[in-house]
Amino acid sequence: MTAEPRIGTEEEWRAARDRLLEEEKELTRRSDELAAKRRELPWVRVEEDYRFETEDGEKALADLFAGSSQLMLYHFMFGPPYEAGCPVCSSIADTLAPQVPHLRARDTTLLLASRGPLEKLLAYRRRMRWDIGWVSTIGSEFNRSLGFLHTEEELRPFLEGEIPPTVEENARSCGTDVAGYVSEGPGMSVYALSDGTVYRTYVTTARGLEPAMAFYGLLDRVPAGRDEGGPAPLWIRRHDEYDAT
């Protein structure tokens, strides 16, 4: 625990809690406002004929909706040289996979998408026991256009600087080197299908992905919080790789 906790009475707690509640209500209000503003973004027609390798053969972006009118893709960091998926993306998939039936019932198809070959993705999915569709993007343009694939030239300043130990560790655990690991970027992209035309409606990355890491929201409600200031700030492991405790 970071700071010494203050011990109080129930009345003191109640008074402090009531004050905090006002701020939490404001957060809820702001969050609803953001959701409304997201829906005001213009839709952008997807003109390119992107292709995907799926368990049911090659498909176009419009086919991935599979009967829904909304499609949400989580761009999972699993590039061609990876031997296993990124541990942080894996923790996100832990949160996303159980949402599939609930979103499906709300006209939304949720899938994972990666650049790695489909066989590797499916083998890893079996290992992680996720019940969620996973598609492999054919070629690089799809990820590139979203900003989730970086060239060596773009990465050079980062690669020539001091590499954070957690990046090295994650690269190692994915069976690739740092350059191979960070050329993939995580993200989420959302699409609408209307009269046979696909529109891109929303894209987010980095901190925008936090809601997809349910454990962070939960840790934000316990006394020690995320507690990530220590020497090993990135503690997230694949769910089957934590040391037994």
Added chain:
Amino acid sequence: MTAHAVGTREEWRAARDELAKLEAEYGELRRKVTDKRRELPWVPVEKEYRFDTEDGKKTLAELFDGRSQLLAYNIMYGPDYELGACPGCSNLGDELDPTRVHLNHRDVTLICFSRAPIDRLIAYKERMGWTFPYVSTYDSDFAFDFGLALKPEQAGQIPELVQMVENPPSWLEDWSRQVGADLKDGLRENPSFIAFAREDGTVYHTYTVSAPDQFVAPYNAFLLDRTPKPPPEEPRNWRKDEYPQS
């Protein structure tokens, strides 16, 4: 043609960049509130509670299972519910298992509470395929002491609640049928997260958050906030094995 405004990539990018500023502001505000949450005083729990668990009777301290923090989700499943827990709470429950291992390795034990008797919780847990520890607060003051449930006389003194019971919207009537309880009893359960800390043998209550806070909503709501279609006007939920066939 779509009824929605269609734009160019450049237009989208400009609008997205503006929105990103608001998202960042919101993130900053959320971090500040999170810090304040941890400044709440800790309140020692002096009363001795006993809970029915799958492994027999346990005290609050024993529910920590050796860790120093306990986070519990209180699922609306009262003793009067004939057909199972609240579907929305059940959706949230679906999410907890896969994320639980990550919390366990951050010194947090994650469990669920409900007020129905333990044998019914065990049967429902099996039906939903859950693995988290499910603890019954049946026959204990715990749920009432910590605001996780209301006694009939307390519920009768809350005008909003009385109004909802007397003039329920149709989605709430459907909800009452889904759980198999009259609204006057069904709405006495309070969906909440409650947190405790354990230090030097003492258990402290640190935090509670209840509906309608956005945190006490099924997680799919976070994702649906990012999809193009407007949200449904009524908060209807179904258990994962009961979705109407479309």
